[in-house]
Amino acid sequence: MRAFVKPSxxxxxxxxxxxxxxxxxxxxxxxxxxxxxxxIHDSYFLPGDAKYPYxxxxxxxxxxxxxxxxVRGHRPGDRIAFISSMQPKGGTWAEFAAVRxxxxxxxxxPALDFVEAAAVPVAGNTALRAVEALQxxxxxxxxxxxxxxxxxxxxxxxxxxxxGWRVAASASEHNHDHMREFGAETAVDYxxxxxxxxxxxxxxxxxxxxxxxxxxxSGETLTVVRDGGALVSVSGDAVTPERGVHVQVVPHESDVxxxxxxxxxxxxxxxxxxxxxxxxxxxxxxxxxxxxxxxRARGKVVLRVL
Ligand SMILES: NC(=O)c1ccc[n+]([C@@H]2O[C@H](COP(=O)([O-])OP(=O)(O)OC[C@H]3O[C@@H](n4cnc5c(N)ncnc54)[C@H](OP(=O)(O)O)[C@@H]3O)[C@@H](O)[C@H]2O)c1
Numbered sequence: 001m002r003a004f005v006k007p008s009x010x011x012x013x014x015x016x017x018x019x020x021x022x023x024x025x026x027x028x029x030x031x032x033x034x035x036x037x038x039x040i041h042d043s044y045f046l047p048g049d050a051k052y053p054y055x056x057x058x059x060x061x062x063x064x065x066x067x068x069x070x071v072r073g074h075r076p077g078d079r080i081a082f083i084s085s086m087q088p089k090g091g092t093w094a095e096f097a098a099v100r101x102x103x104x105x106x107x108x109x110p111a112l113d114f115v116e117a118a119a120v121p122v123a124g125n126t127a128l129r130a131v132e133a134l135q136x137x138x139x140x141x142x143x144x145x146x147x148x149x150x151x152x153x154x155x156x157x158x159x160x161x162x163x164g165w166r167v168a169a170s171a172s173e174h175n176h177d178h179m180r181e182f183g184a185e186t187a188v189d190y191x192x193x194x195x196x197x198x199x200x201x202x203x204x205x206x207x208x209x210x211x212x213x214x215x216x217x218s219g220e221t222l223t224v225v226r227d228g229g230a231l232v233s234v235s236g237d238a239v240t241p242e243r244g245v246h247v248q249v250v251p252h253e254s255d256v257x258x259x260x261x262x263x264x265x266x267x268x269x270x271x272x273x274x275x276x277x278x279x280x281x282x283x284x285x286x287x288x289x290x291x292x293x294x295x296r297a298r299g300k301v302v303l304r305v306l
Contacts, residue, residue, distance in 0.1 A: 275299025
């Protein structure tokens, strides 16, 4: 099969090559990959026991080709989207992937195409877990999202609005109408030094909660959270809590599989939208990764494999 691989543990290259398709174990699915969601960590999220050449990538959508002997609940022909990370046999930048059946695997509704489906698992899972961590915020409460125009931010705005929260979000000005389309009431430009004042004008005393997506945004975001409120740092910034604000990273232990299945269904019914910045042919995967690395992508970057 064709795959983008890291050829050896000491290489920082990623090259397109022919490798053997993975053989599955009893607890795995063999998936024919149709589309891949591209993430900033794809080229260095590797397990210690990786087998080289190692196909990189952690999320995709495709069709189940084979099912391991002990797997229940999946059949050849199923359309699925999934996160499969840190697996020694390799990841998703490949025509086939071996996926543990107990990893985050969700059905792709018939009306949803694979490109859209591949854009959802990581961004959806992260947005849902970040919102879930703020469940103490009541309907009518207020949320600020730093980085509201990215893949995670646009989904988080929609999930928060569905909870009845009022939302403000930051991005540069050309993305403000875009964030408003998803339900942000107030949009601020993170390059404007007065943006925290604008949020405090919108919500005197500060917002009930905040989600800081881009790295390095949590410290300034903390200043617009009310005393005793809550902040989730998606990129894991180190911040010193103050004024009784509860600061946390996205909790990895929370299980939002059911919510992710619902989100997929809502997207397929066009009740929610996953934003795709650009779809690249599989052979142009390095350009897709370069685009994500600019941290300017409006939504998700996806590779079309077949
Ligand atoms: N904790 C987890 O489980 C987890 C999982 C997945 C990803 N992540 C992290 O999430 C991040 C990726 O998020 P993403 O996919 O939504 O993409 P992203 O690359 O963070 O989003 C890009 C968007 O953010 C805006 N932006 C850039 N810098 C900003 C700033 N300083 N303040 C406000 N907005 C800014 C850009 O808008 P403009 O063009 O308008 O500037 C662009 O539209 C990565 O840092 C990754 O490490 C964490």
